[in-house]
Amino acid sequence: MIGVAIPIPDPYGSALQSKRASFGDPLADAIPTHITLLPPTEVDGEALGVVEKHLRRVARTERPFRIRLHGSGTFRPVSPVVFVSLAEGIGDCERVQSRVLSGPLSRTLPFPYHPHVTIAHHLADEVLDRAFKDLAGYRAEFEVWGFSLYEHGDDGVWRRQRDFVFGSGSGPDT
Template identity: 65%
Template sequence: MRIGGSTGSPHTPRTHRHGDRPTAEPERAADRAGCAADTVTIGVSIPVPEPHGSLLQDSRAGFGDPLARCIPTHITLLPPTEVAGDALPAIDAHLRRVAEEGKPFDLRLEGTGTFRPVSPVVFVRVAEGAEGCSRLQEAVRSGPLRRELHFPYHPHVTVAHDIAEAAMDRAFEELADYRGAFLVEAFSLYRHGEDGVWRPVRHYAFA
């Protein structure tokens, strides 16, 4: 997905009307990873619900991003992570506990940002709900999923990645006035398929 990669970036991104904390786009790492037969690549994310999910995915496809249909619209909690296949039951139990202890929170998307020139990414900003995302990703990234991030966590929704500069500019401008809000009531575990598609494995609703 850009379910995955690292969730930080070594630079301050350019944003639409606002300054954001740095991050890096989470997806290409898993695209390049060659997993051993006894490992799988997973990610954990907040799925962006309808109508926002389809609208942003269609927009991403319209900008010419070849991965648009392989990656459900999401906000990353755990970047692409290789795990042993026999660890999945423990991971499932861990995520169920996280969901049981979690609470729904409001999330608002507003405007665009970019990590260029360091990382070729344009995204829609999380204008409200970033703290809820941060708390949730810290809980997810613990126990059997404990791992360090290279850069500070920064929630966002990718709408263009590693495409022509003109198309990146168009994504930045055309979605600059985008607004969308929803209640985060669950998160999902995804698995990266051999065909390059990220698919949800299980959804975890908050108690």
Template identity: 70%
Template sequence: MGGRPRSGPPAGRTQGAGGHETHGTRTIGVAIPIPHPYGRELQRVRESFGDRLAPGIPTHITLLPPTQVDAAELGAVEEHLAGVARTERPFRIRLRGTGTFRPVSPVVFVALAEGKDGCARLHTKVLAGPPGQRPQFPYHPHVTVAHHLSDEQMDRAAKELADYEAAFQVWGFSLYEHGADGVWRPRRHFLFGSGAAD
């Protein structure tokens, strides 16, 4: 999440402005949230590099990048995601070291040393239902820590987190909605093996 919208951790549901759920468009994303304390820790580090978007982007591993949908489609999207979650079981992710998509994309990230297959499987299942999307690039699960910064700051991010390591169990994934204030907020969470947690 956090990039330009493409067409096409538990806090329950949120509603759009005025509480309207069935009018207009929404910008959504689906991601695995990075749990406490690692998520907030990496968000603070990202802020320290001068990434002005960082305060509004919870630390995550993207499954569906920012996508615009009609509000009326959200029910079908949530139903599909609940079905995906029911077919899954928890798996382990281990983060270690850094990587970059430069020069193709101005991103530095913390890499996955374990859990890539689980993320790729989820990504494929999520994209198989509404809203439906054709990936722009081959899927590469990662945790963004610097985006659209100067080369100096990007190099600093890659160097300072080169020895970073963390491991955790993935309990499920979340549907996020992009607010008018630029903040990504969880709309609904989906637990593996038991559908959705409202």
């Protein structure tokens, strides 16, 4: 099982992960803070090389862009999720996501793509309400340098496997 996402850099990523844990979200320590580009997807191990080649091609032709996070949002009542909203960088995320979801990763998503940073998921309504209120004034800005490939471990933890840097298509370990 793999996923592709824009990691949220520190200090924002770790602070939001701690905030998620403070709401009692059991997945807080298993999911690094991110903006999803490719949701959890089953990939045959032998196809991983083709997937990585595709991701390098996508990254190679992209350029860094700015993300500005501002305030909270929710997908309720459709899905019990509270998130930090993007105020800048939405179109850039949509473009990159569309390109990631092509070629060997082409698939139909169950919901329209909406870039966001999940902060609470599948928790009691009163906890989701508190998360929504607590993050209503949240603000952060950072430059997006690229995206990362994550793998879902047997222990249920998502781990960053490889970075794909915009303009070069690969990270320092590629």
